[in-house]
Amino acid sequence: KNEVEQSPQNLTAQEGEFITINCSYSVGISALHWLQQHPGGGIVSLFMLSSGKKKHGRLIATINIQEKHSSLHITASHPRDSAVYICAVFSGTYKYIFGTGTRLKVLA
């Protein structure tokens, strides 16, 4: 079992839909990052969380440390949100562990 699990692996949505991507982890962490990767490889860091909830525009990220779970929500999804979303946990001794990613496609 991977130390960081994401679900779903693939997601297709219609423009305007509310989207949720989940990340569960089994290790102790200091922080969790949500990353966005567009075709061509460029990665953008969307959020880093150690507790609670953060919001940026249409994106909301939450984390529950006790349940070892985080969610990334996209409200009013748009085709430009199509990308791979990756959860990364920062676990002791400055080590990052990555989920396998969720491939999101938003149809116009």
Next chain:
Amino acid sequence: KAGVTQTPRYLIKTRGQQVTLSCSPISGHRSVSWYQQTPGQGLQFLFEYFSETQRNKGNFPGRFSGRQFSNSRSEMNVSTLELGDSALYLCASSSWTGPNEKLFFGSGTQLSVL
């Protein structure tokens, strides 16, 4: 402010050769980390440097090494290349005042080993 710069963007090598990749962090950032991304394994952490010191290393063989210079620029070296080393190599920088610091990624170096 200039972003994280990785050079070269593409590289083709043959088995047995060695390769050096370069990463220039955002000005003022002292932490540089390196990652390997493949379709099969996804993103994997290679190592992280802070103020010229390697603070941690991922589960990669000793053929993978790196260093950081006093200006925070970092290089990654892979010796005795294998076909399985073909991957996108990404570096990221941060100001590192703690694990909550945002990571800023470069565009990556796409390495193909023939």
